[in-house]
Amino acid sequence: xxxxxxxxxxxxxxxxxxxxxxxxxxxxxxxxxxxxxxxxxxxxxxxxxxxxxxxxxxxxxxxxxxxxxxxxxxxxxxxxxxxxxxxxxxxxxxxxxxxxxxxxxxxxxxxxxxxxxxxxxxxxxxxxxxxxxxxxxxxxxxxxxxxxxxxxxxxxxxxxxxxxxxxxxxxxxxxxxxxxxxxxxxxxxxxxxxxxxxxxxxxxxxxxxxxxxxxxxxxxxxxxxxxxxxxxxxxxxxxxxxxxxxxxxxxxxxxxxxxxxxxxxxxxxxxxxxxxxxxxxxxxxxxxxxxxxxxxxxxxxxxxxxxxxxxxxxxxxxxxxxxxxxxxxxxxx
Amino acid sequence: xxxxxxxxxxxxxxxxxxxxxxxxxxxxxxxxxxxxxxxxxxxxxxxxxxxxxxxxxxxxxxxxxxxxxxxxxxxxxxxxxxxxxxxxxxxxxxxxxxxxxxxxxxxxxxxxxxxxxxxxxxxxxxxxxxxxxxxxxxxxxxxxxxxxxxxxxxxxxxxxxxxxxxxxxxxxxxxxxxxxxxxxxxxxxxxxxxxxxxxxxxxxxxxxxxxxxxxxxxxxxxxxxxxxxxxxxxxxxxxxxxxxxxxxxxxxxxxxxxxxxxxxxxxxxxxxxxxxxxxxxxxxxxxxxxxxx
Numbered sequence: 184x185x186x187x188x189x190x191x192x193x194x195x196x197x198x199x200x201x202x203x204x205x206x207x208x209x210x211x212x213x214x215x216x217x218x219x220x221x222x223x224x225x226x227x228x229x230x231x232x233x234x235x236x237x238x239x240x241x242x243x244x245x246x247x248x249x250x251x252x253x254x255x256x257x258x259x260x261x262x263x264x265x266x267x268x269x270x271x272x273x274x275x276x277x278x279x280x281x282x283x284x285x286x287x288x289x290x291x292x293x294x295x296x297x298x299x300x301x302x303x304x305x306x307x308x309x310x311x312x313x314x315x316x317x318x319x320x321x322x323x324x325x326x327x328x329x330x331x332x333x334x335x336x337x338x339x340x341x342x343x344x345x346x347x348x349x350x351x352x353x354x355x356x357x358x359x360x361x362x363x364x365x366x367x368x369x370x371x372x373x374x375x376x377x378x379x380x381x382x383x384x385x386x387x388x389x390x391x392x393x394x395x396x397x398x399x400x401x402x403x404x405x406x407x408x409x410x411x412x413x414x415x416x417x418x419x420x421x422x423x424x425x426x427x428x429x430x431x432x433x434x435x436x437x438x439x440x441x442x443x444x445x446x447x448x449x450x451x452x453x454x455x456x457x458x459x460x461x462x463x464x465x466x467x468x469x470x471x472x473x474x475x476x477x478x479x480x481x482x483x484x485x486x487x488x489x490x491x492x493x494x495x496x497x498x499x500x501x502x503x504x505x506x507x508x509x510x511x512x513x514x515x516x
Numbered sequence: 517x518x519x520x521x522x523x524x525x526x527x528x529x530x531x532x533x534x535x536x537x538x539x540x541x542x543x544x545x546x547x548x549x550x551x552x553x554x555x556x557x558x559x560x561x562x563x564x565x566x567x568x569x570x571x572x573x574x575x576x577x578x579x580x581x582x583x584x585x586x587x588x589x590x591x592x593x594x595x596x597x598x599x600x601x602x603x604x605x606x607x608x609x610x611x612x613x614x615x616x617x618x619x620x621x622x623x624x625x626x627x628x629x630x631x632x633x634x635x636x637x638x639x640x641x642x643x644x645x646x647x648x649x650x651x652x653x654x655x656x657x658x659x660x661x662x663x664x665x666x667x668x669x670x671x672x673x674x675x676x677x678x679x680x681x682x683x684x685x686x687x688x689x690x691x692x693x694x695x696x697x698x699x700x701x702x703x704x705x706x707x708x709x710x711x712x713x714x715x716x717x718x719x720x721x722x723x724x725x726x727x728x729x730x731x732x733x734x735x736x737x738x739x740x741x742x743x744x745x746x747x748x749x750x751x752x753x754x755x756x757x758x759x760x761x762x763x764x765x766x767x768x769x770x771x772x773x774x775x776x777x778x779x780x781x782x783x784x785x786x787x788x789x790x791x792x793x794x795x796x797x798x799x800x801x802x803x804x805x806x807x808x809x
Contacts, residue, residue, distance in 0.1 A: 243611050245618075290794040297553050300614055301748065302793045305786035308741065312783040426737065430618055437615055470626030476619025480612055481604045 193362050196445070201355050208347055217343040219459050221415060224350035225408045227451040228357050230435045231444060232404030235361060237433070238442030239370065240397050241377035242292070243300045246307030247432050250402040252314060252424030253280050254409025256327070259419050260320055263329040270335060273410045277403055284402035285395065292394040295380070299398075307429050314421040326420030333414040340414075350411055354448075357404060361444050364400070373397060377442075427469075434472050438479050440486025449488045520652035525774040526767055527650070531659040531728075533766020534666040538721040539743025540750065540758035541669065542714045548753050549690040549710035552613045556597060556621035558740020559628075560715050563590050564722025565731035566628060569637045579642055587719045593624075594715025598708050621736065628733040636730035662724045669717060670759060686710065738782065745789040751802025760800060764788075 211217060229251055236242050257279055258272030267275070291302040314321050321327055333340040333349065340349050364370055372393050375383035384390050413419050431454065439450020454475075458468055483490035539561055546554045567589045571582030601620050605612055642661050647654035677683040689696035689703040690710075697703050721739075722731075729735070742765065750761025765785050773781040792799065 237611065241609070241611060243614055245614075287790075294793070294797055297610055297614065298793055298797060300553075301744070302790060304741070305745070305789040305793075309783050309786045309790070312780060316777070316779040427622075430622065433615065433618070466630065467626065469622050470630065473619045473621070473623030473626055476615055477601050477623065480616050480619065481601070484606065484612065 193366065197355075197359060197362060200358075200445075204351050204355075205348075208344060214343045217347045219456060221343060221346045221350045223452045223455045224347075224354045225411050225415070226432075226435065226455050227354050227448045228408040228411070229405045229432055230439065230447040230451040231357055231361050232401030233432055234436050234439070234442065234444060234447040235364065235373070235397055236401040237436050238440070238447070239365060239373045239377060240394060242394060242398065243433070244303040244398070244401070245300050245426070245429050245433065246303030246305075246310075247401070247405050248424045248426070248428035249303075249307040249310035250280055250284065250405035251409040251412070251428075252310060252419075252421070253283065254406030255413035255419045255424070256314060256321060256409075257406075258410045259327050259330045259413040262331045262414075263327055264320075266331070269331065269333050269410070269414050272413075273407070276406045276410050280402050280406035281399055284399045288395040288398040289391075292398060293391050304426070304429075307426055311421055311424060311426070314424065322420070324421060326418055328418050330413050330417045330419070332417060333411075346415055350415070353407065353411060357407070358444060358448070365444065369393065369396075431472060434476050438475050438487055440489040443486065443489055446486050446488035450486070453487070518652075521774070522771075523651060524653040525770045527653055527655055527659065529767030529770030530763060531656070531662050531766070532770060533746075533763040534662045534759075535721055535725050535739075535762075536742045536746040536765050537759040537762025538666050538669060538717065538724075539739055540746035540762055541673065541755070542718040542721065543744055543747045544753055544755065544758055545673075545710050545714040545717060547747070549686060549707050550602075551610075552602070552617065553744070554597075554711075554714065555614065555617040555740065556624060557714065557718055557743060558736035558738070559621045559624040560590050560594065560718025560736075561722040561725070561739045561743075562628065562731070562733065562736035563593060563624065564719030565639075565726040565735070566632055566637070566722075566733075567719070568723045568726055569639055569731050572639065573637075583720075583723045586723055587716045590719035590722075591712040591716040594711040594713075594718075595708060597715075598711035602707075602711075603704075621740070625733060625736060632733055634733060636732040638730050639726045641727040656728075658724070658727050662728075665720060665724050666759070669720060670755070673717075674755065682709070742785055745785045748789055748797075748799060749792050751799025754799060754801045757799050757801035764800075 207220070208217065211220065229247060233244060233247050236244055254276045257276040258267075258269065261267035261272045261275060262269065287302060287306055291299050315324050317323075333346075335349075340346055365373075372383065372388045375386070375388055376390055376393060380390055412423075435450035435454045436447055437450070438454060439448070440446025454472075457471075479486060485493065539557060542557050542560060543554060546552055546557075564586050567586035568579075568582045571577045571585045572579065575582070575585075577585065597617075597620055601616050602608075602613070605616065641656070641658045643657045645657070647656055648660075675683075677687055685696070685701045686706045686709060688699075689701050689706040693703050696706075721743075725739070743762070746762035746765050747758050748761070749764060750757030750759065765788060768788060769781055769784050772784040
């Protein structure tokens with residue numbers, strides 16, 4: 184029982200998870216696989232933010248690829264044109280994205296239902312068009328080259344192995360922050376809003392402020408991921424930040440498990456690695472993503488990870504409630 | 517920049533705007549009956565075009581029959597969408613329904629790219645390509661088809677909803693589902709019907725657009741989103757608002773592309789959408805809705 188309680192404690196889980204992924208390069212030495220893991224870590228950071236927004240607060244964003252793209256392009260343009268160091272680029276990206284997310288969030292998050300989805304969708308497409316059209320700044324459809332390699336306080340990151348530790352450190356920091364958000368008063372307020380906006384409003388929760396706050400936070404996660412991505416690949420083009428990518432991010436949250444941080448990482452890992460390892464998958468990619476979205480929503484509305492968890496819980500309870508297979512008396516006779 | 521040129525932009529805008537309006541009407545039919553925003557509406561439009569191409573080029577049918585076949589098939593796709601993806605959901609919340617319809621749209625798009633490939637299909641204009649002169653500007657014959665079909669659909673839909681028992685039952689179950697059930701209306705059937713009807717209207721849009729902008733497997737995304745903008749700008753759920761919204765979007769887009777820059781053409785619709793959501797989310801003609809707890 185003690186062991187069970189230990190596993191259910193989020194911080195113990197976090198410590199275990201941290202140990203596990205920090206030790207992973209001992210097993211995975213192939214540079215290509217490490218590269219895939221870097222991308223998974225980057226995607227996980229965005230999906231964690233999106234999960235705080237969708238899973239905990241019940242608001243949907245169909246434009247998170249644009250915040251990811253803005254993070255990447257702001258640092259990319261500053262680095263390629265004016266040789267800003269990556270950390271300065273990060274500061275600029277976070278500041279600008281926070282401002283933009285706030286400007287989008289304040290008017291739309293006061294509304295209910297579909298409006299945030301529509302506003303973020305429209306915003307995502309506008310941003311995508313600007314990436315394409317501001318050719319002199321962004322390189323247009325053919326992309327932006329000349330982004331400098333990651334350099335933090337004089338340390339250069341240029342192998343996939345170093346990148347693995349860098350991106351995973353950021354992932355762990357973001358995960359820890361998210362665990363704290365979820366467990367704090369803020370997290371409780373967010374779940375209350377998800378449950379019933381009217382009821383939580385009556386109880387004195389400042390709904391609009393919390394919704395805008397979590398929206399800005401999730402946009403900041405995406406911007407951070409974009410910053411990592413730009414300096415990892417050192418080349419960015421608009422095709423990485425399309426509406427379809429926003430939908431993929433939503434798929435990751437939904438498939439992983441709405442409202443479970445571990446599920447978010449699981450979903451990001453699953454849907455990022457699938458196309459990498461299955462070459463056949465390529466032509467069927469859109470088909471499969473659509474299928475996953477529908478099937479998970481219908482049969483496992485709580486997501487794959489929660490679905491598996493529920494199954495185990497059910498088995499556990501079934502095993503405890505079921506009458507013992509042989510009665511003590513019978514055994515002796 | 518002469519007046520003739522401006523007139524030309526306006527004519528083009530009205531044509532394009534009419535198609536947005538038609539797509540927006542498709543959104544409205546489902547929204548009115550269920551409050552679901554059907555993100556697969558654009559896919560109905562694409563399928564409408566694809567099935568018409570299939571009917572004309574593979575089955576060698578004349579245009580009216582190919583169009584009819586296409587409308588029937590897409591209406592059937594609408595039925596399937598409702599029965600396979602929407603009905604089985606146990607507790608439908610807006611977020612679940614958005615995700616499901618997006619999933620369906622991606623699935624349909626993926627399937628289409630496998631079936632028809634990624635190349636665009638050209639299709640001949642219904643009644644020739646000779647432009648009709650009009651005060652120094654020209655009107656393409658296909659534009660007249662577009663405007664005619666949109667007008668016909670709006671009138672027919674209005675007659676259906678206000679004059680027939682089924683139409684009235686549909687309105688009733690959209691307005692007050694519980695009350696409608698109490699007076700014996702089969703509301704699930706009405707919802708099913710709204711999906712089929714919305715599919716048919718979407719197909720009609722796809723058919724008339726096809727000669728103007730070739731048919732491709734991924735045309736649905738942009739088309740759906742523009743129709744959606746038209747519905748929001750005009751007033752979601754408001755029948756004439758959508759037509760107005762579509763025309764405004766079409767004309768603004770066409771003028772913007774001509775006078776400012778064609779690259780930003782698609783951005784114009786979404787900027788209008790955002791401004792609308794910020795300042796008047798109920799749309800131009802929509803009334804403020806009472807909140808339901």
